[in-house]
Amino acid sequence: MEERIAYLLAQHRRGALTAAERQELQHWLDVPGDATVDTIAALMEQEAAITEPLDESTLEERVARIVSVDKGEEKKTATIHPLRTWWWAAAVLILCFSLLGIYRWQHRQTAIDTRLAQQSNPVIMPGSNKAVLTLANGEKVNLDSTGHQLIREGETAVQQQGGSLLYAAGAGTAVTYNTLTTPRGGQFQLVLADGTSVWLNAASSIRYPTAFNGDTRQVEVSGEAYFQVASDPGRPFTVHTAGQTIAVLGTQFNINNYGDNGHIITTLLEGKIRIDNGRRQVELTPGEQSIVNAADISVNRNVDTDMVVAWKNGLFKFNGTKLEEVMKQLSRWYDVDVTYAGPAPDRRFSGEITRGAAITEVLDMLRLLQVNFKITDNGPRKMITVVPD
Structure with missing residues (x-):
């Protein structure tokens, strides 16, 4: 998904979007009533006038400004906007791609590059x-x-x-x-x-x-x-x-x-x-x-x-749910094993995520909220390891 969005963004930057591609890109910005969307859209408009990549400190400050919209003041509970969590994570990725410059995708020195490298992990599709x-x-x-x-x-x-x-x-x-x-x-x-x-x-x-x-x-x-x-x-x-x-x-x-x-x-x-x-x-x-x-x-x-019945309606819904319970639900639905490298992080989550999303979209959201993962392919079984912050 990230590659497709990055392609659309690159076409936008070159002014080469077709009518269909423009409509597809606009879809990502047309979710009403969300301050996070407005923030991302404004920063992307600013980036359109930038010809040189931003330095790391500026990049981190801008990304932190976006993340703070949803994190709030409570450190132990992460609140996610209903029904668009996976979109929110992808949109932050779009911003990161834009601010870093498309040509920097192949470099792996920064934290953002490292996370992008993780996208080559085994593909895990929903149930x-x-x-x-x-x-x-x-x-x-x-x-x-x-x-x-x-x-x-x-x-x-x-x-x-x-x-x-x-x-x-x-x-x-x-x-x-x-x-x-x-x-x-x-x-x-x-x-x-x-x-x-x-x-x-x-x-x-x-x-x-x-x-x-x-x-x-x-x-x-x-x-x-x-x-x-x-x-x-x-x-x-x-x-x-x-x-x-x-x-x-x-x-x-x-x-x-x-x-x-x-x-x-x-x-x-x-x-x-x-x-x-x-x-x-x-x-x-x-x-x-x-x-x-x-x-x-x-x-x-x-x-x-x-x-309780969100699963029947095609959703994961969390309301102050412990990370361990979140991972149990993901494990059953995506048919993966989950382990912890050390004690499970003391985190709780609130919000809704479609059960139709690829697991990488869900994990991207959790990573942006300071929960990190490693995906490995152990022959017939795939494993997600929760690693310390």
């Missing part, structure tokens, strides 16, 4: 719609966003439409069980035979019947899933996870049951659910969140529900 459907007979069907197929499971018709599966059970259908599993870097949507919609996040699975013939509806979940349960008061909906059971009538809620959390987080958005860990029961009302561990259940009544 996508992909999963594996395991049928009752053990047959496995690979699913992705390009697939459109009809799968027969007894009397149940399973229709794949891109990144979703839709179950339609006929009358008197025998009950069998399927499992839908997403890998790291995958997500998928499922509509069960009763009309309940389920969104699976990366590295997650759900086991469910192909038809609901009895007086209960029961499924099993690991990882993270969002449920929009079809209302049926005569047949309660129950979700089983390792360590808890959730009883539902008709509601919308999110379960985060990743093993590296050390606990199970259930957040209610609509309706009513009852949490049971085998020792205690707790009922949640909308906007509440339960945290279940081996010993007890605690309830959080001050929850940013938009942040």
Whole structure:
């Protein structure tokens, strides 16, 4: 991405932009209501009249002026403007390219040059719609966003439409069980035979019947899933996870049951659910969140529900989120391993980032906020190492 932007900037400096290229470059400056954008645009206009590269002290002062717009006074928390963090980082890079002069790209003596050199690291793309459907007979069907197929499971018709599966059970259908599993870097949507919609996040699975013939509806979940349960008061909906059971009538809620959390987080958005860990029961009302561990259940009544379900809406959303939690989310979605060269930096982040961005765009933003990374390719696995400031 940076190379494309740099090319457009170079064309602009030479006065050689085509109409299409001018429109593409203008796109980066047309995000309204952002003081950072105004600052960058003004400095780029100033640079248009400069014929010699700026010295390092002037460069650092100008870049610091931009960074300070978003950093604020708090040193431990970095606030990022919603939905344009990756753009903001790229825009600072544009300014750096402009101020240094295009011909200096090949030099690696300065901190900016060093960071640019890191762009030759292995390419790590974001996750996508992909999963594996395991049928009752053990047959496995690979699913992705390009697939459109009809799968027969007894009397149940399973229709794949891109990144979703839709179950339609006929009358008197025998009950069998399927499992839908997403890998790291995958997500998928499922509509069960009763009309309940389920969104699976990366590295997650759900086991469910192909038809609901009895007086209960029961499924099993690991990882993270969002449920929009079809209302049926005569047949309660129950979700089983390792360590808890959730009883539902008709509601919308999110379960985060990743093993590296050390606990199970259930957040209610609509309706009513009852949490049971085998020792205690707790009922949640909308906007509440339960945290279940081996010993007890605690309830959080001050929850940013938009942040909890941001993944379902194609976003990472952070609200004072610790760096370690940020990296866990990136690790699962981009299918990379994360290590720390020393203690994890004590940093918290707030803001939104699209899950469609390449990981380098996200890491560029974090680097500009004094968190540094090294990307290595260890054969079949890629690794991100968080290094000290």
